[in-house]
Amino acid sequence: MSMPPPSLASLCLEWRQGLFSDLPWERDPANTLAAGEAGGYQVKATGYPHCAYLKPVRVCDEHNPRGANEKIVADLAQDLGFNVPPVLLHRRLNALLGEEIRCCVSLIMYPEQYEWGMIWDLSIFPPPVQHLIRESLSHYSKTFALDLLIGQTDRNNARNVILGVGSGQPRHTELLFLDHSYTLNYGNRWANNAWSNLEMVPIPPLFRESLDKTLVLEGADDIAQFSEETIQQIVARIPSDYMSDAHKATVATALVGRKNLIRDFVDRNL
Ligand SMILES: Nc1ncnc2c1ncn2[C@@H]1O[C@H](COP(=O)(O)OP(=O)(O)OP(=O)(O)O)[C@@H](O)[C@H]1O
Ligand SMILES: [Mg+2]
Numbered sequence: 001m002s003m004p005p006p007s008l009a010s011l012c013l014e015w016r017q018g019l020f021s022d023l024p025w026e027r028d029p030a031n032t033l034a035a036g037e038a039g040g041y042q043v044k045a046t047g048y049p050h051c052a053y054l055k056p057v058r059v060c061d062e063h064n065p066r067g068a069n070e071k072i073v074a075d076l077a078q079d080l081g082f083n084v085p086p087v088l089l090h091r092r093l094n095a096l097l098g099e100e101i102r103c104c105v106s107l108i109m110y111p112e113q114y115e116w117g118m119i120w121d122l123s124i125f126p127p128p129v130q131h132l133i134r135e136s137l138s139h140y141s142k143t144f145a146l147d148l149l150i151g152q153t154d155r156n157n158a159r160n161v162i163l164g165v166g167s168g169q170p171r172h173t174e175l176l177f178l179d180h181s182y183t184l185n186y187g188n189r190w191a192n193n194a195w196s197n198l199e200m201v202p203i204p205p206l207f208r209e210s211l212d213k214t215l216v217l218e219g220a221d222d223i224a225q226f227s228e229e230t231i232q233q234i235v236a237r238i239p240s241d242y243m244s245d246a247h248k249a250t251v252a253t254a255l256v257g258r259k260n261l262i263r264d265f266v267d268r269n270l
Pocket of ligand 1: 033034035036037038039040053055056066085106107108109113115154159160162178179180181182
């Protein structure tokens with residue numbers, strides 16, 4: 001697993017500690033990122049040295065709290081040392097009629113980035129490069145344990161993991177796991193204790209073949225040891241208009257319950 005350089009790590013911590021960003025985020029004219037299903041775009045704020053990706057633009061129904069899900073998962077990942085960019089909630093005051101106001105911003109950590117779909121077909125690379133790619137992916141096995149905890153359903157997606165490339169010399173690179181809209185209790189799927197049913201996270205075959213079971217189990221152990229109190233705090237501080245109180249109660253109960261089920265699930269299924 002590659003961690004961000006120290007300068008970025010302190011910024012990530014600042015975003016982890018915060019809940020809202022009140023910066024005047026505006027669409028970045030230099031935006032090159034194509035919007036996903038939720039609608040979103042690259043933003044910048046005058047005087048702030050970093051860009052972010054703002055989502056969603058599409059209005060979210062009560063059981064599809066995209067912004068809240070993104071923030072909860074990013075906070076968990078930050079505390080556990082998994083590779084997810086930090087997120088802050090952001091009320092989008094300039095939203096047009098019919099657009100979502102309860103948005104979030106996800107920090108764009110690196111000046112250059114590539115979607116992992118570009119490396120899925122290993123046959124286009126010579127054998128030594130194939131080995132290097134598999135080996136690099138295996139270092140992110142722990143993050144797979146996070147996907148199990150949150151019940152990620154959208155990881156078999158060519159755009160939902162990116163390679164961030166820094167500007168230093170030598171270039172710092174890091175895979176970043178994105179897009180946590182379809183996780184947690186989306187669609188109220190975890191109601192009536194249904195959260196206790198763990199399911200295998202769909203991932204591209206290349207990542208599946210590269211997973212290092214020992215590392216996934218280490219990730220599962222880190223998650224099992226994670227403080228229940230911190231889970232409660234991460235969920236409880238989300239405002240009720242972003243995620244209803246009933247939905248928050250389900251998410252907190254589910255995360256606390258699921259964290260102890262992952263090791264056994266990995267042991268039996270990987
Ligand atoms: N923090 C970030 N850093 C760099 N690029 C990002 C970041 N967040 C999003 N992006 C880019 O924007 C794209 C769309 O973001 P994301 O996948 O979160 O939204 P989406 O697919 O619209 O979500 P949904 O699943 O809710 O429809 C990503 O594939 C990625 O290229
Ligand atoms: Mg996406």
